[in-house]
Amino acid sequence: MPPREARPSDWKWRTIIEPFRVKSVEPIGFTTLREREKLLDRAGYNLFQIPADKILIDLLTDSGTAAMSAKQWGALMRGDESYAGATSFYRFERVVRGLTGYHHVLPVHQGRAAERVLMGIICRPGAVVIANSHFDTTRANVEAAGARALDLPAPEALDSAKPAPFKGDMDLRGLEREIRAIGPKNIPLILMTVTNNSLGGQPASLENLRGVGRIAKRWGIPYFIDAARFAENAYLIKLREKGQGRRSAREIAQEMFRLADGCLMSAKKDAFANIGGFLAFNDGSLLAPARSSLILGEGFPTYGGLAGRDLEAIAQGLEEVTDEHYLSYRIRSIEYLAAGLRRAGVPIVEPPGGHAVYIDAKRFLSRLAPRLYPAQALACELYRVGGVRAVEIGSLMFGKGGKKGFTPAPMELVRLAFPRRVYTQSHVDYLIEVFSALARDRRSIRGLKILRAPAQLPHFTARLALAS
Numbered sequence: 001m002p003p004r005e006a007r008p009s010d011w012k013w014r015t016i017i018e019p020f021r022v023k024s025v026e027p028i029g030f031t032t033l034r035e036r037e038k039l040l041d042r043a044g045y046n047l048f049q050i051p052a053d054k055i056l057i058d059l060l061t062d063s064g065t066a067a068m069s070a071k072q073w074g075a076l077m078r079g080d081e082s083y084a085g086a087t088s089f090y091r092f093e094r095v096v097r098g099l100t101g102y103h104h105v106l107p108v109h110q111g112r113a114a115e116r117v118l119m120g121i122i123c124r125p126g127a128v129v130i131a132n133s134h135f136d137t138t139r140a141n142v143e144a145a146g147a148r149a150l151d152l153p154a155p156e157a158l159d160s161a162k163p164a165p166f167k168g169d170m171d172l173r174g175l176e177r178e179i180r181a182i183g184p185k186n187i188p189l190i191l192m193t194v195t196n197n198s199l200g201g202q203p204a205s206l207e208n209l210r211g212v213g214r215i216a217k218r219w220g221i222p223y224f225i226d227a228a229r230f231a232e233n234a235y236l237i238k239l240r241e242k243g244q245g246r247r248s249a250r251e252i253a254q255e256m257f258r259l260a261d262g263c264l265m266s267a268k269k270d271a272f273a274n275i276g277g278f279l280a281f282n283d284g285s286l287l288a289p290a291r292s293s294l295i296l297g298e299g300f301p302t303y304g305g306l307a308g309r310d311l312e313a314i315a316q317g318l319e320e321v322t323d324e325h326y327l328s329y330r331i332r333s334i335e336y337l338a339a340g341l342r343r344a345g346v347p348i349v350e351p352p353g354g355h356a357v358y359i360d361a362k363r364f365l366s367r368l369a370p371r372l373y374p375a376q377a378l379a380c381e382l383y384r385v386g387g388v389r390a391v392e393i394g395s396l397m398f399g400k401g402g403k404k405g406f407t408p409a410p411m412e413l414v415r416l417a418f419p420r421r422v423y424t425q426s427h428v429d430y431l432i433e434v435f436s437a438l439a440r441d442r443r444s445i446r447g448l449k450i451l452r453a454p455a456q457l458p459h460f461t462a463r464l465a466l467a468s
Contacts (some may be wrong), residue, residue: 003088004468016332016425019325021275021293023070029053029387036384044463045380046447047389056387057427058419062355064110064275065087065419068313072272075316078305081299084300088308089314092278095315100227100257101249102280104287107304108293109312110267111228114279115141116297118264121289122188122222123147131226132158133198136397138191138226143463147188150178154208156197158410160360165240168196169208169235175215182218193226194233194256198393199411201353203230203236204354206244206255213259222283223258228269232354233321235327237262248324262286269355271317276310326421331356334418340432345439355417359435361394362412365445370395370408372447372467378438381445384433393416397459398451447458 013443031039031054043049047060058065078330080086089107096105108114115138125146134142142149154169155164170192179187192212196430197201209225216223234253237244245250257263262281267273279290291301298305306314319328331354338352342360350360361375368374382388394412401407417429438445446466454461 008258009236014183016329016336018421018424018431019323019329020069020421028057029055029411031056031387032336033384038398040380045376046459046464047379047391050383050389054387055383055389057423057431058389059345059356059416059431060389060391062269062417062419063266064273065298066228066268066274066317067419067421068113068272068274069421071320072313072316075103075312076309079307079312081308083139083303083357085302086308086311088311089302092311094314095318096278096280097373098240099254099318100280102257103255103261103282104280104290106279106290106301107306107314108279108294108298109305110268110275111226111264111277112137112141112303113298114264114266114277117143117279117290117293118189118292119145119147121286121468122226124188126177127186127188129189129191130187131195132168132204133194134458135193135197135226138193142390143456146207147259148292151198152178153196153199156414157202160200160347160349160358160413163201165351166205166208167200167202167235167349168194168204168353170204172208172211172215172307172440175212179215179219184221187219187221187456190216190223191219192223192260193228195236195314195353195355197229198398200358200413201350201356201415202349203233203240203353205241206237206252207241209256209259216261223260225256225263225468226282227257227263228266229355230256230263230265230332231321231327234322235324235331236354239331241289245322247320249324249327250457251323267314267317267422270321271314272321273310273314273317276306276314278304278314278452293354328419330341333425337416337418337431340428344432344436349413357392357416358393359414359416360412361414362391364439364440367443368411368445368447370399370404370412371447373464374447375412375414376464377445377448380448381438384432386431388431388434389418392459395464396464 123145127147156164157167174315267276347360347363365374376392395408398409448464
């Protein structure tokens, strides 16, 4: 009898072993404290404006920042760059169909392009798109199409200290209530983001995904999944949901897709690609308008703004990401960071999700009012002290100004989003050390004020200054 293949559950050692070997390296940006202070001032306390070569550990995003595998680099060489009907598209289409089960597959240059295409053809002024939580570009694309974005997260999602296993769930009672109040004809889409990036990277349960599907079907409302981190969500279902432990992550992922009518995906996350994404669905009536929008803004339907080599890299990445040795390492690495931050007295969103640890800046800097942007202040101090770049998910990103005054975001979070297969345990240990220092000196951290910011997606280009 051949030896049984080792499973992630067989490994009980305390040390986290990366399930890969390093074949290529690049330098990281060492700077002095004084240099970082000057850089922050020059950038208007906006970390998006800091040059990448001045960053020691870059946790701004896990989007497009992964280290590709040897097989992905090899796949790039197979890329067919024909304008129409490239063989790389047909391999890409075959892999996406095999994973999702959806018949119509349209490549795009990244996830927000899929959002633009979908929202542009289904939304109209006065319509309402309902989600567990819209992320920034999703909300912007809904609003750009004249519709309103409505979030219905599970009630426990807003309690960062409560360690519920599936805080990415949708509020099913709230969903029924809102459908009755708004009217199903005014709701062109119900969207589930897995994992829920806006509220701590939390997974949605299979039970909840099924429940949303039943409600959507009963009311005749299209139901899509924002699948950027579908594999991490599937593996957390395997770990946390009763009755799912014996199933493979890929089997769980395939059921997740079967429950919905379609999906949109940024392949820059769980497909390990540096660019790309797709829109996939079964409803043939959406195909012609989606293709027209795609041709206008992205390119011909068999390349959608991507090179053939990008399509090859995405296809290969989608086949690699459900490997459970990788997923086990990924989730355990995030848990290791979370444990270190807890020891340092840093409040986080509990439990940690799959791609990031989220710091609760509202609790960490409780003396700073939301109008002083505590999460952005903490993110800037993290860079000033340690050279680490993170991203604010709080009132700079989601707060609202206007005639009625300032409306803060429901949570003030700093997201430490880990690029896939990039950093090692020693980088994480350094990060824990930096946060230990921040925790000791938290009373010296000053708030911020906005000097200027655009109305939409202000966090990308706003300029801020230290508040007096």
